[in-house]
Amino acid sequence: MSRDSRVSNGYSIVEIIVALALTLAIVCGALAIMNSTQAASSALPEAADIQQRARVSGDALWRDLAMAGAGFDGGVLAGPLVRSFAAALPRRIGLQGADPVTVASSQAISVLFVPRTSAQTTTVAAITPAALQLQVNLAPNCPASSALCGFRSGAGVMLVDPAAPDRFALFTLTDVAGATGRLVHRASAPFSSFEAGVAVAEVETHTYYFDAANRQLRDYDGYMTDVPLIDHVVGLRFDYFGDPRPPASPQPPAGVENCLYDASGSPKPMTVLAPEGGSLAPVPLGMLNDGPWCGGGAEAFDADLLRVRRIRVTIRLEAASAAMRAVGPTFANPGTSSSALRSVSDYVVAFDVSPRNLSPWR
Secondary structure, eight states: OOOOOOOOOOOOHHHHHHHHHHHHHHHHHHHHHHHHHHHHHHHHHHHHHHHHHHHHHHHHHHHHHHHTTOOBSSSTTBBOGGGTSOSEESSOOSSSSOOOTTOOOTTEEEEEEOOSOSOEEEBSSOBBTTBOEEOBOOOTTSOTTOTTTTOOTTOEEEEEOTTSTTOEEEEEEEEEETTEEEEEESSSSOOOOBOTTOEEEEEEEEEEEEETTTTEEEEEOSSSOEEEEEESEEEEEEEEEEOSSOOOOOOOOTTOOOSSBOTTSOBOOOOOOOOOSSSOEEEOGGGSSSSOEESOGGGOEEGGGGGEEEEEEEEEEOOSSGGGOOSSTTOSSOOSOOOSTTOOOOEEEEEEEOOGGGOTTO
């Protein structure tokens, strides 16, 4: 019997080289995919953090800006504060680090409003720089259990003169004892005295401003509390939009002059703006510190602030880690990253707030 014999000569050198080349290409491809995936995954926590910080800052700003101008529930001054004075100011106000009244900054805003509270009434005695004792009339809305109409120690207090409603002053209440409390004026400059019977209410103030040196968005209450709200902020801007027509209130009684009307009751000349894309017009910062001036002292304000109806907020945040920042126009502060996959660009969020209480016709 014959048997077929098959001889195996193995692989040729060419086949081995081709096989090794294919194996090397596959391994290199897999490593490249793993490396890029690892780089991208290392940037994900930083991207999530920057978006969370943007969300927190946006929520805080929107909440307080939306409340701007909320005023008295009753009495002769019932309604939005903007019927009397500006409730959104483009500067820092308060006892510490306040800007001069002539400042109009795009990187700071101060808002004030009367919160939901029964602490709203009138004063019993005059309040002067030498006599800072608060005593109030117990109106029907005052809690029966409080001899000071619900005013509590540490609360903000606002005085408004009904005879000249553009004149107001901000205080902090301390040392409450029964029906009396001591007031601390929230400004270094003195205020003009208030006669007995002026309107008084609890007030909240928030000053949001950009601390460029520490890269922070900060919130100041106008008295002693100034806290960072968000870190690694590299840009903050407030823009204002308002009624193209000059403001019509507050209008003083006949024979009395204020920042909007002369003694004859005729409106003083003010600029008429051109609306853009709707009923509102952009209000340049230069119009918010050139007069005419309303009120007085540390609480004086430009009359054009009475026409503001909408505020635009723009915040820019950066990655906290320098290892996640590169060099280029999308990074306000360069970092050490040399890979696009291992870097997180600055995050910009912008939104508009239209506080309903900035409308005097509400």
